[in-house]
Amino acid sequence: MAKGSLPQRLQDVQATEEMRIDMHNGEFNRVLGGGLVPGSLVLLGGEPGIGKSTLALQVLMQQGERKTFYASGEESARQIKLRAERIAGNAENLYISSETSLERILEQVKELEPEIVVIDSIQTIGTEAIEATIGSLSQVRECAARIMEFAKTRNIPFIIIGHINKEGSLAGPKVLEHIVDTVLQFEGDQQYMYRILRAQKNRFGSTSEIGIYEMQQNGLREVTNPSELLLSTAREGLSGIAIAAAVEGVRPFLIEVQALVSSAAYGTPQRSSTGFDGRRLNMLLAVLEKRVGFKLLQKDVFLNIAGGLKVQDPAIDLAVLAAVLSSNMDIALDAGTCLCGEVGLAGEIRPVNRIEQRIAEAQKLGFKRILIPAEQKIDAKRYSIEVVGVKKVTDAFRLLIKG
Ligand code: TYD
Ligand code: MG
Numbered sequence: 001m002a003k004g005s006l007p008q009r010l011q012d013v014q015a016t017e018e019m020r021i022d023m024h025n026g027e028f029n030r031v032l033g034g035g036l037v038p039g040s041l042v043l044l045g046g047e048p049g050i051g052k053s054t055l056a057l058q059v060l061m062q063q064g065e066r067k068t069f070y071a072s073g074e075e076s077a078r079q080i081k082l083r084a085e086r087i088a089g090n091a092e093n094l095y096i097s098s099e100t101s102l103e104r105i106l107e108q109v110k111e112l113e114p115e116i117v118v119i120d121s122i123q124t125i126g127t128e129a130i131e132a133t134i135g136s137l138s139q140v141r142e143c144a145a146r147i148m149e150f151a152k153t154r155n156i157p158f159i160i161i162g163h164i165n166k167e168g169s170l171a172g173p174k175v176l177e178h179i180v181d182t183v184l185q186f187e188g189d190q191q192y193m194y195r196i197l198r199a200q201k202n203r204f205g206s207t208s209e210i211g212i213y214e215m216q217q218n219g220l221r222e223v224t225n226p227s228e229l230l231l232s233t234a235r236e237g238l239s240g241i242a243i244a245a246a247v248e249g250v251r252p253f254l255i256e257v258q259a260l261v262s263s264a265a266y267g268t269p270q271r272s273s274t275g276f277d278g279r280r281l282n283m284l285l286a287v288l289e290k291r292v293g294f295k296l297l298q299k300d301v302f303l304n305i306a307g308g309l310k311v312q313d314p315a316i317d318l319a320v321l322a323a324v325l326s327s328n329m330d331i332a333l334d335a336g337t338c339l340c341g342e343v344g345l346a347g348e349i350r351p352v353n354r355i356e357q358r359i360a361e362a363q364k365l366g367f368k369r370i371l372i373p374a375e376q377k378i379d380a381k382r383y384s385i386e387v388v389g390v391k392k393v394t395d396a397f398r399l400l401i402k403g
Contacts, residue, residue: 025222027224031200031210036157038161039157041148041180041181042158042160042182043162043176044161045162045164046163050172051188052185055195055197058219061114062089063094068118071099071125071304072097074123088218095114098129102128102146103127103128103313106147110117116156117156118158119160123264125143137175148180149177150314181202182203183199190310192307193214194212195213195215196211196212226269227254227255231255234357239331240260240324242257242400243319245361246311246313253336253363255307258303258306259303282305285301303320315341318396321396325401337399338362347392355372355378359372369388370386370388373387373397
């Protein structure tokens, strides 16, 4: 029996920090949990056209002295070159190969001995070991398992790209997620330039971090201060806009919630929501009807999160309602105020997580006042921004409309 497989006393096990490869890309490092772990297998998933190839190639081009390898089963060497030329970076030690055979790719890796390998994409390569067609479930699974084994034995990290379909499942659905160490999801609305990198699974770090990028002409720019990007400058005096102090992952940022309420043109009023859960919007509108006495039955309500962002944070509830109210009354809310609070069925404002970070972010961006759940006890003296606790939706509205 191999020595390593003998039982060890727990207290004899050395639990030192995993070694990390600094990717020279702050957002990427952050999502990985502090850098790439040698010998790990990372799956980078996302819809076609979102920017996976661009991100992967760009990250390799940021490696400077390190030897890196980009194997593509999708594009010719010339196409890869053209893409690389658009992206700013130093490609001196980047090797590429246009190849669909896994065996040949791994041969090339053995010969080249790169420090990081990207395979673009897992659906376009195949192993001779099994008969299945390239892109089929069993091919994808078999290739991933072989890459995993190779990565672990040689201690070389691999990033494999995987396309997901519109339903959001990786082609060959969850099969890959079980095999790999880390699953990163690259997402965003293609109409907008923001892209979010999210860890869905991470054996070597938390899954609450997100990375934010902006797709530009010359590749992806890291967005270190998302709030500035997401707030439109010309919102003053406009009705139907409220600013929420949100948290995605562990990062606070301010987002602009836009609502349009108008008389229903047809019998059944429309309810439409972009970037925010539609069922939650309906629930919030019911609260507005029942608890605040707003008659919205004959109204169309459109809701939009600016910038094409999808927000899951319940703390933006209050801003959603404020935007709806503002549009309905056609009164602009005070532009210097932002909001956070989950709204309950009784119209009560419920506590939210990371309240200090939200307040600090609002203050940093020059807001004069923030409305927070009254229940949350914070030391207001620590902030220069005015912090106001609100108990009910109606309390918040009173403050917002009076200015
Ligand atoms: P791509 O990385 O090919 O997406 P994926 O690999 O996820 O399918 O990128 C798709 C889009 O990005 C494409 O429409 C062109 C655009 N793009 C830029 O805007 N700037 C750039 O520097 C590059 C390389 C691509
Ligand atoms: Mg691609």
